[in-house]
Amino acid sequence: MSEERIWTAALVIIGDEILSGRTQDKNVSQIALWLNLQGIRLAEVRVVPDVQDAIVEAVNTLRARNDYLFTTGGIGPTHDDITVDAIAAALGVPVVIHPKARSVLEGYYATRGGLTEMRLRMARVPEGADLIENRMSGAPGIRHGRIFIMAGVPHITAMMLDALSGTLEGGKPLLSDTLGCWVPESEVADILSATEKAHAACQIGSYPFFREGRVGANFVIRSTDRQALDICVAALADALAGAGKETVAGGI
Amino acid sequence: MSEERIWTAALVIIGDEILSGRTQDKNVSQIALWLNLQGIRLAEVRVVPDVQDAIVEAVNTLRARNDYLFTTGGIGPTHDDITVDAIAAALGVPVVIHPKARSVLEGYYATRGGLTEMRLRMARVPEGADLIENRMSGAPGIRHGRIFIMAGVPHITAMMLDALSGTLEGGKPLLSDTLGCWVPESEVADILSATEKAHAACQIGSYPFFREGRVGANFVIRSTDRQALDICVAALADALAGAGKETVAGGI
Numbered sequence: 487m488s489e490e491r492i493w494t495a496a497l498v499i500i501g502d503e504i505l506s507g508r509t510q511d512k513n514v515s516q517i518a519l520w521l522n523l524q525g526i527r528l529a530e531v532r533v534v535p536d537v538q539d540a541i542v543e544a545v546n547t548l549r550a551r552n553d554y555l556f557t558t559g560g561i562g563p564t565h566d567d568i569t570v571d572a573i574a575a576a577l578g579v580p581v582v583i584h585p586k587a588r589s590v591l592e593g594y595y596a597t598r599g600g601l602t603e604m605r606l607r608m609a610r611v612p613e614g615a616d617l618i619e620n621r622m623s624g625a626p627g628i629r630h631g632r633i634f635i636m637a638g639v640p641h642i643t644a645m646m647l648d649a650l651s652g653t654l655e656g657g658k659p660l661l662s663d664t665l666g667c668w669v670p671e672s673e674v675a676d677i678l679s680a681t682e683k684a685h686a687a688c689q690i691g692s693y694p695f696f697r698e699g700r701v702g703a704n705f706v707i708r709s710t711d712r713q714a715l716d717i718c719v720a721a722l723a724d725a726l727a728g729a730g731k732e733t734v735a736g737g738i
Numbered sequence: 739m740s741e742e743r744i745w746t747a748a749l750v751i752i753g754d755e756i757l758s759g760r761t762q763d764k765n766v767s768q769i770a771l772w773l774n775l776q777g778i779r780l781a782e783v784r785v786v787p788d789v790q791d792a793i794v795e796a797v798n799t800l801r802a803r804n805d806y807l808f809t810t811g812g813i814g815p816t817h818d819d820i821t822v823d824a825i826a827a828a829l830g831v832p833v834v835i836h837p838k839a840r841s842v843l844e845g846y847y848a849t850r851g852g853l854t855e856m857r858l859r860m861a862r863v864p865e866g867a868d869l870i871e872n873r874m875s876g877a878p879g880i881r882h883g884r885i886f887i888m889a890g891v892p893h894i895t896a897m898m899l900d901a902l903s904g905t906l907e908g909g910k911p912l913l914s915d916t917l918g919c920w921v922p923e924s925e926v927a928d929i930l931s932a933t934e935k936a937h938a939a940c941q942i943g944s945y946p947f948f949r950e951g952r953v954g955a956n957f958v959i960r961s962t963d964r965q966a967l968d969i970c971v972a973a974l975a976d977a978l979a980g981a982g983k984e985t986v987a988g989g990i
Binding site: 499502503504505506507508509510511512514515516517518519522527528529530531532533534535536540562563564565566598599602603604605607608622639660662670671672673675676678679682689690691692693694695696706708 | 759855923931946
């Protein structure tokens with residue numbers, strides 16, 4: 487029996503606005519959820535400033551040890567948009583104008599003042615790249631082999647992800663179920679640990695909360711195997727019931 | 739004239755729940771904003787899974803090249819809380835029970851079922867550490883030299899940051915002003931670039947948006963020098979006005 491192949495992706499978020507605290511990132515969670523539907527696990531994320539060396543280091547480290555690499559941010563027309571140059575440098579290829587990107591932008595800006603030199607910046611890609619469709623603003627995302635260069639604005643990223651759905655090879659999606667319980671997690675920590683140990687195909691995460699003046703926790707059970715997951719969830723609910731703790735299926 | 743010293747921090751977010759997309763991170767922005775008030779710049783962020791090797795690699799790489807290192811997550815009482823062990827491994831020190839943390843937890847759990855073995859896990863620290871106060875739940879944060887080990891739950895992290903306010907050496911805070919403009923950023927990209935080049939002490943970021951059926955952008959000007967910042971903001975507003983683009987002070 488060979489071990490099941492797990493497909494992984496890494497994400498590099500490029501943007502001073504995230505590191506300054508000005509902008510709340512929303513791409514990590516939407517990309518993570520989307521990847522899981524493709525059977526790919528988000529394995530690590532880095533947030534780096536708009537500095538070429540920092541982008542190159544992150545891209546080269548992470549693409550070497552993951553099946554796929556995604557980036558968000560820095561693909562607009564302004565001087566602080568340096569993602570394409572940085573990724574081309576990381577790959578050791580020149581930056582070229584993509585003919586289809588140019589023609590898409592020409593069409594988009596035909597009624598919006600024309601395709602200026604600054605706007606043409608959005609047609610620049612690392613040599614060898616394909617485009618990822620963006621119906622929203624004309625400026626496409628970019629695919630270069632296993633690297634996916636996406637917008638920073640979350641709803642544009644969402645459309646680019648949509649355009650990519652079903653095109654990436656992956657494995658089994660990670661399934662999860664949640665049991666909620668009005669209990670301090672410290673009171674049942676030994677039950678969680680023993681249940682996880684007894685179910686090798688599953689991981690159990692414990693996420694405490696404080697709500698309505700009471701403490702509780704959600705226990706998230708994860709596995710790529712539906713049957714193993716169901717058995718583990720039932721075993722955990724039984725063990726907690728045995729300790730007098732009622733659980734809520736689906737979480738609280 | 740010596741160049742101004744810039745103090746930097748890195749942040750390692752430890753948590754499968756962020757990488758799975760289940761939980762939306764809120765610590766990056768609150769820690770970034772808090773750091774800036776201390777005169778410290780958030781230089782890089784990594785999100786890593788609940789896996790010791792991944793935590794050790796991130797901690798050792800980032801503490802070597804930043805003044806401070808913060809972590810969030812993984813300091814609770816359950817089996818998936820491995821942050822303290824991982825950081826002790828990264829530092830090459832043993833894990834010990836901190837006597838003050840034990841007594842704080844004893845007090846907290848006196849009326850809550852007593853300090854069990856699992857709960858005592860929350861008093862474990864890398865040898866040589868001090869505590870960071872947490873009025874909320876009894877479980878303290880941990881300071882080890884330039885490393886700060888914080889909770890994952892954002893409002894507990896906020897209280898730990900509050901307890902640390904004014905205790906870290908930093909430099910001048912990065913100041914910022916925003917000009918909003920109902921214009922596609924591609925139309926004024928050359929003005930932004932030229933203005934930034936003419937004001938060496940400032941950086942200009944451009945953040946486009948789509949709202950009320952119209953496109954616009956906020957231009958964020960950043961500097962540690964108040965006077966240089968004011969001059970740059972005025973110059974940018976003038977240059978945009980000269981191109982027939984009205985700006986909104988403070989952003990849109």
